[in-house]
Amino acid sequence: MSALDLDATLDCGQTFRWRKINGVWQGVVEDNVLFLEYNKENGYLKISSNKEEFRGMPLKEGIEDYLGLKDSLETIRGSINNSLISSGYSDFRPKMNEIYQASYGLRLLRQDAFEMCMDYIISTQMNINMIKVKIERICSLFSENRINFKGYTFFGFPTLEQLKSLPAAKFREAGLGYRSEWLQEFFMNVDCRKLKELKNCGIKEKLDYFLRFKGIGYKVANCIILFGYSDFSAFPVDVWISRFMESNFNITGNPQSLFEKGRKIFGDYCGYAQEYFFNYSRNLSRPEV
DNA sequence: GCCCAGGGGTAGT
């Protein structure tokens, strides 16, 4: 088993439907309920689910894919380091090595693009705990998606058809504020076939599609592309990344220009670097996970 | 009461 930091992976702002209870991570991924327990000493990952399979794969194989365990962290870090050198930023390397240490075993999940669209439209100007609560509130509107597992109740992620049936007022009731109309319009206008086609497209084409929706700007679009398509050339810039780039690398600018700079400096795996930065910065500002 | 959160739209330069 390759190196894995399950706590960092499931609690670094890339996913919102996981919670840790009595040492066990409980999560909902699409319509799968998953319980994960990781033993750091012997590297054993205990998996339970309401289903035998995950995304058409045997459970173990499917979860290892979901967790990004097939990513070679050495390859990724090598690529980032090479990019630092070729872009003329080799003086960043000591700081990067410190960050690698702090985020060792953090992996980017293979998540669903449609699910990420809703999650990150909601995420606008909200903290992570609030995002989790709001998403859960929307999911629980559909009692037909209820899944009972090991004495707990979960809700599978709603389909587009289900979400289309919600008027903006329903989102208001759920406490989504000014994001309500964005969500309603998104579900009315999104093209599921296009979402699938984008898997074979470059980041510019993906950006071009998502930026047309109200409520999706540069940051949200990059999150969808990074977390929903596992396109590691995306580089979302939020307040944390913005502050991090300035205080550690003395790089300033608006989010769009930081996106361009991040891509140039950190290269093909800048999305991985970005998540290391986010995890590193956020851990410094809170006492305990 | 204040400030802030994985920002974005809009109107004004």
Next chain:
DNA sequence: ACTACCCATGGG
């Protein structure tokens, strides 16, 4: 292209 201001909600 850049800036200033507003936008709901809830927690510290």
